[in-house]
Amino acid sequence: xxxxxxxxxxxxxxxxxxxxxxxxxxxxxxxxxxxxxxxxxxxxxxxxxxxxxxxxxxxxxxxxxxxxxxxxxxxxxxxxxxxxxxxxxxxxxxxxxxxxxxxxxxxxxxxxxxxxxxxxxxxxxxxxxxxxxxxxxxxxxxxxxxxxxxxxxxxxxxxxxxxxxxxxxxxxxxxxxxxxxxxxxxxxxxxxxxxxxx
Numbered sequence: 001x002x003x004x005x006x007x008x009x010x011x012x013x014x015x016x017x018x019x020x021x022x023x024x025x026x027x028x029x030x031x032x033x034x035x036x037x038x039x040x041x042x043x044x045x046x047x048x049x050x051x052x053x054x055x056x057x058x059x060x061x062x063x064x065x066x067x068x069x070x071x072x073x074x075x076x077x078x079x080x081x082x083x084x085x086x087x088x089x090x091x092x093x094x095x096x097x098x099x100x101x102x103x104x105x106x107x108x109x110x111x112x113x114x115x116x117x118x119x120x121x122x123x124x125x126x127x128x129x130x131x132x133x134x135x136x137x138x139x140x141x142x143x144x145x146x147x148x149x150x151x152x153x154x155x156x157x158x159x160x161x162x163x164x165x166x167x168x169x170x171x172x173x174x175x176x177x178x179x180x181x182x183x184x185x186x187x188x189x190x191x192x193x194x195x196x197x198x
Contacts, residue, residue: 001101001162006170009163015100016041016048018076018163023125025074027052027156029063029106039072040122041158048158050102051109051118053151061152064106070156072102077191081168085182086175096179098194100163102156109153116144118153167191167198 009015019025019041028034035058040051050072054061063070076098083091109115119136127133136144168176176195183192 001099001164003162003164004170007164007166009098009165012161014165015161015163016043018098018100019074019102022074022076025072025102027060027070027072027106029060029068029070031063031068033060033063035060038122038126039074040118040125042121046157048102048161050104050156050158051122051153052156053115053118053153056150056152058152061108061154064108064152064154066105066107068105070104070106072104072156074100074102076100077188077194079183079188079191081179082182086178087172091171091175096167096191096195098163098165098167100161102158103160104156104158106154106156109155112148115148115151115153119147165194165198167195169198 009018019039023039023041024036025039026034026036035054037052037054042049042051078095078097081094081096083093109118116136123134123136127135139147168179171179180192180195183189183195
């Protein structure tokens with residue numbers, strides 16, 4: 001990924017935080033198959049690990065053989081930036097965004113207990129803000145077995161993590177302030193806040 005110096009994220013913790021805040025990513029393997037799925041990112045003694053699952057009917061899982069390389073991409077806040085919001089004589093249209101790339105080699109998770117644990121962990125993360133959180137344990141045994149038979153779980157040790165925060169850091173302060181104001185006016189609070197922090 002091309003990352004000019006002024007678009008570099010502040011640190012590795014910021015990359016991890018983006019993946020956790022925007023866990024729906026795109027996984028592309030060397031054979032150019034792609035799947036769009038939610039991930040769970042965990043940190044352990046051995047570093048970062050991405051966990052996920054795909055439908056068993058999706059042939060992409062056959063590439064999760066422990067040898068085929070993969071790239072997982074995560075997008076944070078993004079949006080169009082109009083020259084009309086700043087100095088029109090000097091600016092051109094652009095797109096601001098935050099993105100993280102994680103590389104690794106996916107490997108299948110085949111043990112039933114490990115698959116159930118992954119489903120529990122992913123569900124807990126995404127249900128924690130619900131008024132009445134749902135849990136995998138709410139399923140009856142037959143339905144759980146059907147679910148386990150219909151999916152393929154995998155893990156991917158992260159061998160590299162890189163990101164790009166393209167948030168108008170290379171613009172004049174008055175133009176950047178005008179962009180932020182315009183984004184807030186159109187209700188794009190997440191991108192506006194990201195630009196304030198950059």
